[in-house]
Amino acid sequence: MTSRERVNMALNHQEPDQMPMDFGSTSVTGISASLVSKLRQALGLDSRAPLKVVEPYQMLGEVDDELRKALGIDCVGLGGRKNLFGFENKDWKPWRLFDGTEVLVPGAFNTDPAPNGDILMYPEGDKTAPPSGRMPKGGFYFDAIVRQPSLEDHPLRVEDNLEEFQPIPDDELKYLEREADRLYKSTEFAIVGSFGGTSFGDIALVPGLNLKHPKGIRDIEEWYISTVTRRDYVYEVFDRQCEIALKNLEGIRQAVGNKISVIFVSGTDFGAQTGPFISPDAYRDLFQPFHKRVNEWVHKKTTWKTFIHSCGAVEPLIEDFIASRFDIMNPVQCSAAKMDPTHLKQKYGSRITFWGAGVDTQGTLPFGTPAQVRKEVKERIQTFAPGGGFVFNSVHNLQARVPVENALEMFKAVEKYRSYKH
Numbered sequence: 001m002t003s004r005e006r007v008n009m010a011l012n013h014q015e016p017d018q019m020p021m022d023f024g025s026t027s028v029t030g031i032s033a034s035l036v037s038k039l040r041q042a043l044g045l046d047s048r049a050p051l052k053v054v055e056p057y058q059m060l061g062e063v064d065d066e067l068r069k070a071l072g073i074d075c076v077g078l079g080g081r082k083n084l085f086g087f088e089n090k091d092w093k094p095w096r097l098f099d100g101t102e103v104l105v106p107g108a109f110n111t112d113p114a115p116n117g118d119i120l121m122y123p124e125g126d127k128t129a130p131p132s133g134r135m136p137k138g139g140f141y142f143d144a145i146v147r148q149p150s151l152e153d154h155p156l157r158v159e160d161n162l163e164e165f166q167p168i169p170d171d172e173l174k175y176l177e178r179e180a181d182r183l184y185k186s187t188e189f190a191i192v193g194s195f196g197g198t199s200f201g202d203i204a205l206v207p208g209l210n211l212k213h214p215k216g217i218r219d220i221e222e223w224y225i226s227t228v229t230r231r232d233y234v235y236e237v238f239d240r241q242c243e244i245a246l247k248n249l250e251g252i253r254q255a256v257g258n259k260i261s262v263i264f265v266s267g268t269d270f271g272a273q274t275g276p277f278i279s280p281d282a283y284r285d286l287f288q289p290f291h292k293r294v295n296e297w298v299h300k301k302t303t304w305k306t307f308i309h310s311c312g313a314v315e316p317l318i319e320d321f322i323a324s325r326f327d328i329m330n331p332v333q334c335s336a337a338k339m340d341p342t343h344l345k346q347k348y349g350s351r352i353t354f355w356g357a358g359v360d361t362q363g364t365l366p367f368g369t370p371a372q373v374r375k376e377v378k379e380r381i382q383t384f385a386p387g388g389g390f391v392f393n394s395v396h397n398l399q400a401r402v403p404v405e406n407a408l409e410m411f412k413a414v415e416k417y418r419s420y421k422h
Contacts, residue, residue: 003074007190008261011305011327011353013389019381019418021392022355024063025077025192026264027055028309028330029356029393032140034101034400035407036061042404043070050102052092056109056121057084057133057209058397059097059141065187071411072418075391076189078179078260080172080196085109085133086124086210098138099400111135120145129212140400144207148219156230160216161237164208165197168248173255180256193304194264195252197245198294200238200287201227202268227278227286235286242290246297253301262328263304265294271312274337283317288324295325307355311396313337315344322351331396332357334380341383354384355391359410365394366402370409377413385420392418 001009001017009016022029031039033053040046045066052062063073081088083106091107108125117137123129133142154160176195183191199205206223208214217223217230227234268287270278278287295306305327310317313336321329332354334341341357357380359365364376384390392414398407 002188004188004190004261007074007391010388010391011261013350013353013387015386015388015420018420019385019390019392019414020074020190021072021414021418022075022192023071023073023393023398024060024068025075026194026307026309027058027060028267028396029075030055030058030060031063031398032400032402033059033061033103034097034099034140035398035402035404036063036067037101037103038404039071039407040067042408043067045070050094050104052089052104053095053106053109054089055083056105057142057204059135059400060397061103068189072415074190075192075262076183076187077192077194078176078183078256079194081175082210084204084209085121097140098135099140123208123210123212126212132207132209132211144204144209144220146207146219147214148217148222149215151217151222154215156216156233158233158236158240160214162240162244163211163215164205165241165244167244168195168251173251176252177255180259184259190262191260192262192264192307193252193256193260195248197241197248198265199267200241200290201234202266204267227282231286238286238290242293245294249294249297250301258303260304262307263298263302264309265298265306265326266291266308266310268310269312270310270317271314271333271336273312273335275313276317277312278317280316280320283320288320291321291324291326299325305353311336313339315339318344318348318352322348326352328353328355328391330355331393333395335360335362335395341380345383345386349384349387349389353389353391356393356395357384357390358392358414359394361395361397361399361402365406365410366399368406370405373406373409374413377410378417381414381417385418 006016007020054062087108092104095105110125112120119135120131121133123132307328308326309330315338
């Protein structure tokens with residue numbers, strides 16, 4: 001089977017020749033640039049120029065076709081030209097991570113050192129604007145800098161929280177059309193589309209990393225409070241955002257057709273370690289109407305499967321995710337409360353695809369032994385893979401300080417246990 005056929009069968013809850021795997025197709029299924037570099041070296045793939053940082057907010061490294069094939073990965077990503085800081089991934093230049101890893105970053109990746117040794121990043125690479133990101137000294141990725149205007153001095157307007165949600169330009173649609181065609185014809189990978197605009201209330205986006213002077217509610221704490229105290233305002237923001245998103249999706253549909261298999265719809269986190277931090281009633285009131293509108297449009301107009309990412313203990317919300325017509329759930333954080341793998345597979349496995357869950361990235365992968373990694377990977381595959389409806393990925397991105405021996409053991413275990421004939 002081709003990778004594309006393999007993924008599509010699994011998404012239709014059928015068993016392909018072997019369990020499909022994803023690393024690198026989205027911003028929540030990726031690999032830290034530091035670890036990508038180590039994997040390339042360990043696999044003898046380090047002869048070329050330094051690797052590219054393709055997602056500078058989390059400093060994720062490029063999983064190129066060579067590495068994808070070496071590791072047995074089945075998916076490739078398709079997204080827009082601009083990253084979360086608002087500049088294009090082009091005009092690559094050398095840069096060095098705090099741990100000494102040599103990488104390439106986009107030409108507009110313009111930073112300054114802070115007095116305490118932190119690194120400051122600027123929206124659209126424009127140093128005349130206040131910085132929007134901060135990488136702590138010795139760190140591996142950026143944190144958002146909150147630039148909240150005074151809500152007393154600047155009365156709220158819905159338009160202020162919609163500044164980053166705009167009609168997609170024609171040249172961007174042409175780019176997506178070319179890239180979708182190239183990936184579909186020149187590779188056999190399943191294409192995962194990440195086009196933005198449909199993630200309602202995603203807290204990574206609220207501070208407006210790409211905006212030079214963001215207005216509206218941009219403080220993380222204030223945003224969460226506002227979902228209750230300013231519920232009608234937030235609802236109107238979502239309603240207008242959804243209108244823009246659906247118009248953009250129509251243009252994207254015309255550009256890429258059914259060449260893609262999956263569309264990333266939502267990256268909004270609803271779970272903490274011990275339970276959801278939003279009640280099911282609140283989810284149904286504020287988020288579900290818009291998730292349904294997007295998902296129903298996608299299912300009516302395309303063959304794409306829809307993808308929701310939410311960390312944490314979200315078991316009480318899974319029925320609502322299914323009712324919202326999501327096809328795929330990620331990252332399936334089995335270490336969180338009530339997220340037992342066997343329970344999840346038995347109760348929901350025939351109705352939603354689990355994309356993730358393969359190994360714990362908070363405990364086992366960074367701190368366990370290779371033997372413990374192998375054991376957990378084997379158990380997760382045996383639990384989630386039967387009957388299809390499972391795409392192997394770790395629980396969120398592989399982090400920089402994961403021992404390369406553990407990462408290699410994870411891939412070796414996948415190779416050993418992924419066959420449905422095993």
